[in-house]
Amino acid sequence: xxxxxxxxxxxxxxxxxxxxxxxxxxxxxxxxxxxxxxxxxxxxxxxxxxxxxxxxxxxxxxxxxxxxxxxxxxxxxxxxxxxxxxxxxxxxxxxxxxxxxxxxxxxxxxxxxxxxxxxxxxxxxxxxxxxxxxxxxxxxxxxxxxxxxxxxxxxxxxxxxxxxxxxxxxxxxxxxxxxxxxxxxxxxxxxxxxxxxxxxxxxxxxxxxxxxxxxxxxxxxxxxxxxxxxxxxxxxxxxxxxxxxxxxxxxxxxxxxxxxxxxxxxxxxxxxxxxxxxxxxxxxxxxxxxxxxxxxxxxxxxxxxxxxxxxxxxxxxxxxxxxxxxxxxxxxxxxxxxxxxxxxxxxxxxxxxxxxxxxxxxxxxx
Amino acid sequence: xxxxxxxxxxxxxxxxxxxxxxxxxxxxxxxxxxxxxxxxxxxxxxxxxxxxxxxxxxxxxxxxxxxxxxxxxxxxxxxxxxxxxxxxxxxxxxxxxxxxxxxxxxxxxxxxxxxxxxxxxxxxxxxxxxxxxxxxxxxxxxxxxxxxxxxxxxxxxxxxxxxxxxxxxxxxxxxxxxxxxxxxxxxxxxxxxxxxxxxxxxxxxxxxxxxxxxxxxxxxxxxxxxxxxxxxxxxxxxxxxxxxxxxxxxxxxxxxxxxxxxxxxxxxxxxxxxxxxxxxxxxxxxxxxxxxxxxxxxxxxxxxxxxxxxxxxxxxxxxxxxxxxxxxxxxxxxxxxxxxxxxxxxxxxxxxxxxxxxxxxxxxxxxxxxxxxxxxxxxxxxxxxxxxxxxxxxxxxxxxxxxxxxxxxxxxxxxxxxxxxxxxxxxxxxxx
Numbered sequence: 001x002x003x004x005x006x007x008x009x010x011x012x013x014x015x016x017x018x019x020x021x022x023x024x025x026x027x028x029x030x031x032x033x034x035x036x037x038x039x040x041x042x043x044x045x046x047x048x049x050x051x052x053x054x055x056x057x058x059x060x061x062x063x064x065x066x067x068x069x070x071x072x073x074x075x076x077x078x079x080x081x082x083x084x085x086x087x088x089x090x091x092x093x094x095x096x097x098x099x100x101x102x103x104x105x106x107x108x109x110x111x112x113x114x115x116x117x118x119x120x121x122x123x124x125x126x127x128x129x130x131x132x133x134x135x136x137x138x139x140x141x142x143x144x145x146x147x148x149x150x151x152x153x154x155x156x157x158x159x160x161x162x163x164x165x166x167x168x169x170x171x172x173x174x175x176x177x178x179x180x181x182x183x184x185x186x187x188x189x190x191x192x193x194x195x196x197x198x199x200x201x202x203x204x205x206x207x208x209x210x211x212x213x214x215x216x217x218x219x220x221x222x223x224x225x226x227x228x229x230x231x232x233x234x235x236x237x238x239x240x241x242x243x244x245x246x247x248x249x250x251x252x253x254x255x256x257x258x259x260x261x262x263x264x265x266x267x268x269x270x271x272x273x274x275x276x277x278x279x280x281x282x283x284x285x286x287x288x289x290x291x292x293x294x295x296x297x298x299x300x301x302x303x304x305x306x307x308x309x310x311x312x313x314x315x316x317x318x319x320x321x322x323x324x325x326x327x328x329x330x331x332x333x334x335x336x337x338x339x340x341x342x343x344x345x346x347x348x349x350x351x352x353x354x355x356x357x358x359x360x361x362x363x364x365x366x
Numbered sequence: 367x368x369x370x371x372x373x374x375x376x377x378x379x380x381x382x383x384x385x386x387x388x389x390x391x392x393x394x395x396x397x398x399x400x401x402x403x404x405x406x407x408x409x410x411x412x413x414x415x416x417x418x419x420x421x422x423x424x425x426x427x428x429x430x431x432x433x434x435x436x437x438x439x440x441x442x443x444x445x446x447x448x449x450x451x452x453x454x455x456x457x458x459x460x461x462x463x464x465x466x467x468x469x470x471x472x473x474x475x476x477x478x479x480x481x482x483x484x485x486x487x488x489x490x491x492x493x494x495x496x497x498x499x500x501x502x503x504x505x506x507x508x509x510x511x512x513x514x515x516x517x518x519x520x521x522x523x524x525x526x527x528x529x530x531x532x533x534x535x536x537x538x539x540x541x542x543x544x545x546x547x548x549x550x551x552x553x554x555x556x557x558x559x560x561x562x563x564x565x566x567x568x569x570x571x572x573x574x575x576x577x578x579x580x581x582x583x584x585x586x587x588x589x590x591x592x593x594x595x596x597x598x599x600x601x602x603x604x605x606x607x608x609x610x611x612x613x614x615x616x617x618x619x620x621x622x623x624x625x626x627x628x629x630x631x632x633x634x635x636x637x638x639x640x641x642x643x644x645x646x647x648x649x650x651x652x653x654x655x656x657x658x659x660x661x662x663x664x665x666x667x668x669x670x671x672x673x674x675x676x677x678x679x680x681x682x683x684x685x686x687x688x689x690x691x692x693x694x695x696x697x698x699x700x701x702x703x704x705x706x707x708x709x710x711x712x713x714x715x716x717x718x719x720x721x722x723x724x725x726x727x728x729x730x731x732x733x734x735x736x737x738x739x740x741x742x743x744x745x746x747x748x749x750x751x752x753x754x755x756x757x758x759x760x761x762x763x764x765x766x767x768x769x770x771x772x773x774x775x776x777x778x779x780x781x782x783x784x785x786x787x788x789x790x791x792x793x794x795x796x797x798x
Contacts, residue, residue: 079577082609084605084608085601085604085605085608087597087600087601087604087605089566089597089598089601090566090598090600090601090602090604090605091566091601091605092566093563093565093566093567093569093570093598093601093602093605094566094567094569094570094573094605094609095570096566096567096570097507097566097567097568097569097570097571097572097573097574098570098571098573098574099570100555100567100570100571100574101505101570101571101572101573101574101575102574103573103574103577105570120560120563121563121566121567124558124559124560124563125558125560125563125567129556129558130763130764130765130766131541131763131764132538132541132542132546132556132558133538133548133550133555133556134536134537134538134539134541134548134556134759134763135539135762135763136537136548136550136556137548137550137555137556138766169764170764170765172765192766193766193767194765194766225769272769272770272771
């Protein structure tokens with residue numbers, strides 16, 4: 001799978017420098033979009049296990065609202081790729097029941113904003129039935145779809161559910177960043193015996209990432225609950241997930257120009273949370289900034305701060321931890337404001353500069 | 367008028383057809399409104415020129431199917447179900463056992479021995495009639511007032527009482543409120559408190575059955591008239607129909623959702639009227655007549671197994687309070703209840719029927735009622751003495767494999783209990 005033609009290589013290098021990917025082995029790899037990586041994961045798992053099926057609005061004939069399930073209906077037919085009526089409460093309930101009945105459903109929400117219609121099935125049934133049935137009824141199910149901020153879709157279609165679902169025991173919550181994350185984590189989610197909430201980013205679907213030969217293989221599965229160090233560094237730790245990883249990496253790239261080396265930790269999994277990796281990094285850098293697209297209160301960053309406070313990692317800190325989050329308002333529709341309502345690289349740069357400068361001042365109100 | 371224009375329309379079409387045959391031009395044929403069927407993607411229906419709005423009185427109410435009268439006499443011989451004597455006795459005995467459990471467990475809640483209970487009075491006919499018409503491989507999704515179904519399917523008095531007491535022999539490991547039963551080996555999905563969530567889930571389970579080769583299983587999903595107002599109910603009806611699932615959606619219309627009477631719960635012709643509208647085979651049945659319920663479910667099963675979903679609305683009356691948290695005298699007169707405990711009593715009706723067949727008499731009644739009462743009392747005394755589940759169960763089954771953070775908590779707790787055991791009532795809990 002090595003690259004054959006120089007133009008492709010040049011193109012890839014160009015993209016690499018633009019997007020500041022850190023992995024060098026990526027050079028010997030194939031560019032794959034997040035969308036295609038997700039499709040690959042579903043396709044391979046459907047091929048591997050005929051209990052796996054997809055249901056949701058527009059997932060079959062229309063190939064999915066965001067084309068993640070492209071071609072799957074043609075390949076697997078009506079029984080395994082099901083277009084449903086427009087009732088999230090209905091098809092999420094159907095998916096939960098099908099999991100009770102021994103199948104492994106992949107339940108697509110056109111966006112996670114719509115999952116609120118079905119949240120009772122996710123929290124009260126999917127997450128708790130294994131426990132409430134005293135271990136008799138496992139619920140192997142994946143709820144997936146785009147989460148968080150898209151572009152120009154207003155307050156009701158732009159929120160991050162990482163903290164919401166991350167709050168609930170019984171669920172596993174994954175947030176892929178790259179194509180490799182998307183494929184390896186989705187395959188792990190489908191194989192997992194517990195219910196998994198899989199939060200994708202609409203704005204990342206079309207972004208190509210280099211994928212290694214290993215990641216292209218049908219056996220490629222990533223462990224759930226293990227973070228990835230996207231970029232090693234010694235001065236400060238940036239913890240992020242999903243699209244926020246992109247923002248953090250951009251900031252790290254910029255800061256590297258000023259001699260500040262950020263260690264960027266892509267969480268991959270919100271629940272279980274790989275706190276060990278964070279703590280080890282903090283022990284090295286003694287500074288921590290979290291980056292997320294969701295709101296600040298009770299968010300992912302808040303959770304990380306709390307865990308630092310409750311552990312010996314606290315004594316490693318040379319400065320208070322800062323959170324860079326989405327602004328604490330419903331998402332503005334105005335494009336200029338929308339862009340400012342979610343963390344941008346300059347926000348992260350500012351936070352890093354402040355924390356490293358040990359400026360104990362009132363943090364910027366997010 | 368309509369006929370006349372119809373005739374002229376036909377003439378016109380013939381004429382235009384003739385002209386078209388002669389003509390070299392092709393002109394698209396335009397069908398005319400009036401007297402012809404429309405061809406919209408959403409609906410195929412005739413056009414009319416007379417405007418008419420429909421309301422709840424446009425249709426006759428869906429009739430209520432019954433087999434026996436108040437004296438336990440079969441009304442129409444051909445409708446009498448063929449049920450062997452042993453099954454009939456089993457059905458009746460289940461009703462008696464159910465009544466005894468309700469009586470004693472309700473009292474035990476009043477005495478503070480258990481935290482909660484829900485009685486089943488008035489719906490015994492629904493329980494045994496439907497349960498007897500199903501096969502053991504069929505899957506049951508219950509709401510919470512279907513204890514008779516569970517008993518009939520073989521859940522023992524001991525298992526049920528252990529669940530209510532949440533002791534270490536409770537199949538549910540003491541994790542749920544009383545009455546939240548479940549039994550995997552008897553194909554009974556564990557009850558879930560949120561109302562109506564079992565409905566789309568039942569359809570999903572039926573879908574899983576449908577996918578199995580040579581499927582011979584169906585799902586029955588019980589729900590109340592109040593639950594039918596939840597969005598989940600509509601979703602379940604619509605998905606059962608569109609996914610063509612082997613499911614019986616069984617509404618126990620007992621007249622009340624806690625204190626809300628059906629007159630405030632819905633308008634129109636009850637729950638059954640929604641069936642045909644959503645593409646479901648539908649029947650309304652007298653829920654106080656166990657034999658009618660049996661016949662309806664038996665037939666529904668035959669249809670459902672061919673992947674044609676069925677809706678049954680069984681009419682009954684909730685004789686008891688909603689639960690131990692409710693006092694129904696606040697919202698209904700005592701006289702209203704009497705009719706349903708006397709002439710329309712489902713237990714009485716089936717008793718008269720089997721007595722008529724010479725299968726039962728006052729002696730057997732007396733003897734069995736005593737047995738049924740004794741076993742409940744005895745089991746309750748035993749259940750009370752049994753230890754609580756192992757404290758570790760609190761952390762089990764949250765995930766399929768215990769994650770490290772729970773493992774860590776468990777280890778800490780274990781050490782703590784070892785060190786400070788005298789401060790904890792460990793003797794009340796099951797040990798390893």
